[in-house]
Amino acid sequence: MRFFYRIAILLTVLLLSPIIYAVPKSNSAISHVTVFQNQAKVTRVISITENPGTHHITFSQLPIKLIPSTLRAYTDNKDDISILGLTYQTITDEIKSNKDPSDIIHTLDTLINIKEPKLKGYLESFTEQKQFLSQFTSTSKTEIEKNITEGAIDMDTWNNAFQFIGKNIKNINDSINYYNRELKICRKQISDFKFILKQIQKKEYNRSKSVDVTVLIKKNRPVTIYLEYLIPDASWNPVYNARLDMDKSKVSFTLMADIKQNSGEDWSNVAVSISSTNPTESVGSGQLIPWYIGRYIDFSLYNGMYGQITGSLFDKETNQPIYGASITIQNTSFGAISGTDGNFLIKKLEPGVYNLKITHLEYNTIEIQDVIVLPEDDEPYKFYLNKKITGIGEEIYVTAHHDVLDKFKTQNEVMLSKEVIERQPVTTVDELLTQVSGVVTDGSGYYIHGGRAFEVGYITDGVSVMNSNPSIKIHNKLLTPVSSQNFLLKEGVKLDRDDFKTTFHLTQKESIPSGTDAKRVFISENILPCKVEAIARPKRKEHVFRLARITNLDNLPLFSGLVQLFVDSDFIGKAVIADFIAPNQEFELPFGIDKTIEIKRSIVDYKKEFGKSDIKLSQQINIAITNNSAKDIELIIEEPLPVTVDKEVKIDFGDIFPEDFTLFENGIAQWVSIIKPNMKDTISIPFKIKYPNNINVTGIE
Structure with missing residues (x-):
């Protein structure tokens, strides 16, 4: 009775348990790629029709380089299917050679077992003949003369025999040399064919990623499942053609993109977008540097000695001493605070050249370059500081309510409730974080609103700007953004833009193979007004250069990149836009030498x-x-x-x-x-x- 009871429980469990179906491995197709500055987001798609129930959908043959923490599965058929989970693994497959080794094996067998022994036999035979004939030529002159004198042989017979032997030895030597060469060639062929056979028989392996997505299909109808992931070794670089029209004082700006990827998978006939999210050689006159005249000092003469920097700080307008200013020596731990009389003293300094920085809450910061410190030189300095335009003396009245912005709160908080998390198509905490607005990952860490430890970012008029010591001067002149009729996208190119990124969608599908070659695509053309100036810096170059001051009058930014420069139809060289150019911002480009x-x-x-x-x-x-x-x-x-x-x-x-x-x-x-x-x-x-x-x-x- 107890046995039948256990059988009944087992049958009940089996009937109530969900059935999990396995869908065969599928080489899914790439439907879309978004290329960033140093990586790309790849979207693959599988369409299936399966019975209701739980299924495993396998995306196989994915590139080994994909970043696992960026994997995300989703569907646009939410009423018909739910994503339950996602796992991945590394697959190693043996690559089967399509070369048949039988011909090489047959050739090797012929060379080793037939040709090589045959050549050796010829060599041995001719060598023996040579040794035999050589015995006659080695007979001593005295013995030959004795045989001729005694009448054993006559002179004519001996001469004929000697000539016959000599001629045959020569022919035998030629044959020996010939078969030695043939044997050497044969052995080289054997070595080469053995190497080829070894390469053919050598086992090679291909490593790839495989992703298994567990889904719950609710209705028996076709469903589509998407898989996204980030891949490194992919990038796009802006390339511009800037064509100066001297008569009309305009510059035609053509934006192109060089797209390159070495991800290990070919992008064949896929929709491509390029995004700025992962935000030289000049033909101009160059920048002048200040011309300083000073004495040369051998500081090694002062080893073991010390000097000091002493001085006073004064208000430039009132001539009153400045109290509480911070005087620091850059790149050192030395510094001082000015006293009530404005005086300061920094002692115990090794002889050398230092740079000072003076800061104060109410005054503009100043920097003093190349301050020479010597043991015998303690003459005081005098520095005059300008007051800041905005002071701190105004009185602030606060009423009894909280500010709209809490000035004491140093971070933003995003709360994700249990209900919100359950609705997200994620399986890990890593994936959940990437669903929060403003949080991105590149595989090595998370970044909030684009921040990096090595960057200083700021936003001006809603435009995110990253300052990276540009080599082309950028004028800090931002106006209210306006619409422009000058901007022209290539037919079929669509644009998405917000305060943090610009994305171009190429609706014409592209094929970009994995490798080192870049593919150039045309994006847009923009006509920008400019003022052309003639500028000369003869200490650097005795030429006059054209300098175009250009205003970006469109609501789209210009990205840093290579600029190919033209004056009318003539190519004159290359320059670089080294920093982000915001809408309505002025920037400069050189346009070569004015030879007039x-x-x-x-x-x-x-x-x-x-x-x-x-x-x-x-x-x-x-x-x-x-x-x-x-x-x-x-x-x-x-x-x-x-x-x-x-x-x-x-x-x-x-x-x-x-x-x-x-x-x-x-x-x-x-x-x-x-x-x-x-x-x-x-x-x-x-x-x-x-x-x-x-x-x-x-x-x-």
Whole structure:
């Protein structure tokens, strides 16, 4: 009776347990790829028709490089199917060779068992013949003469025999050499065919990922299941064609994308999107650097000695001492705080050159470069600081209610309830986090709203900007975004844009094989207004360069990337947009040399005088400009003037011509002149340098 009771329980359990069906492995198709800056999101799809119940859907032959933590399965048939779980594993399959080794085996057998022994036999036979005939030629001359004298043999018979033997030995030697070469060739063929056979018979393996998705099918109708994952070794880079129209003062900006992937799987005839989510060689005149004149000091002479930096801080407007300012020596742990009299002192410094940074809550921060510290030099410095535009003296009144923004709350909170989690198509905590808005992962960690430990991000007018020390100057001029009729997307290209990303969808399917070659696709064309200037920095290059100040008047940003530069139909070189260009932001691009303007820099009136205690050096820099064009040219000329931070080096300027110029804090002088057609102009910079004759001075041209 007890036996039948157990059988009944077992049958009940089997009847109530869900039946799990296994769907055979399927090489799913790639339906869509979104390419980011350093990775890609691949979407695969499987369509099935199965009976209601629990099923295992297997996505096989997936690339080994995929990032497992980014796997996500979902469906658009939520009423007909539910995703219950997801697992993955690494599969190793033996690669079967399609080469038949039987021909090679037969050839090897012929070479080893037939040809090689046959050649060896020939060699042995000819070697024996040579040894036999050589016995006759080795007979001594005395013995031959004795046989001829005694009449045993006559001379003619011996001569004929000797010639016959010699001729045959020569033929035998030729045969031996021939069969030696043939045997060597045969053995080389045997070695080569053995290597080929070994390669064919060598077992090779292919490693791939396989993903098993457990689903609950509710209705007997076709359903579609999608699998997403991130793959590394995929990227796209913006490439621009910038074509300057000199007559219309416009630049035609064509955006293209170089898409490259080495993921291990080919993307064949798939829909492609490119997204900015994972946010040189110049033909221009280059940037000038300040021209510093100073003495050369061998600090090794002061080993074991110390110096100090002392000075005072004053308000630039009131001349009152500044109390409580922080004076730090950059890249060191040394510093001081100014006292009530504005004085500060930093002691115990090794002789050398230091950079100071002075900060105060109410004053603008200043940095002082190249402060020389010597044991015998303790002359105090004086620094004057400008007050910040916005002070902190205003009174703030707070009423008895909470602010809309809690100023004491340093983080945002996102609460996911049990009900919300149950509705998410996820199986792990990692997958759940990626469902939260603003949270992304690249396989190595999570990032909140794009933040990285090595980046400084900020948002201006709703546009996310990342500052990365651009090599092309970006003017911090942002206006209210406006719509533009100039922007033209390629036919079939769609655009998604929000404050954090721009995504282009290429509705024409593309094929991008895995490898090192990039595929270039056309995205858009934009006509941007510009102002073309002529600029010269003759100390660097004696040429006048075109510089276009361009305004991005569209509501789309420009991404950092390579720019191929054209003037009308002529290609002139390449430049780089090094940073994000926001809508309505101004930026600069060089457009090569303007050969209609000649410029020549020279040094004249050079004189060096040696006194009892000092050295005096005088010279004049002349910059000659000639306008060979038929129109007025507005020319910007920049030249570094010599400056010094050394108290013992004195620099005096004469009458600089033209006297109407702008002098920047770093010593760069700028002239803006209108040069008439076929006219010449000259800039003259006379100056004198005086320094003690017991010091060495660097920087003198």
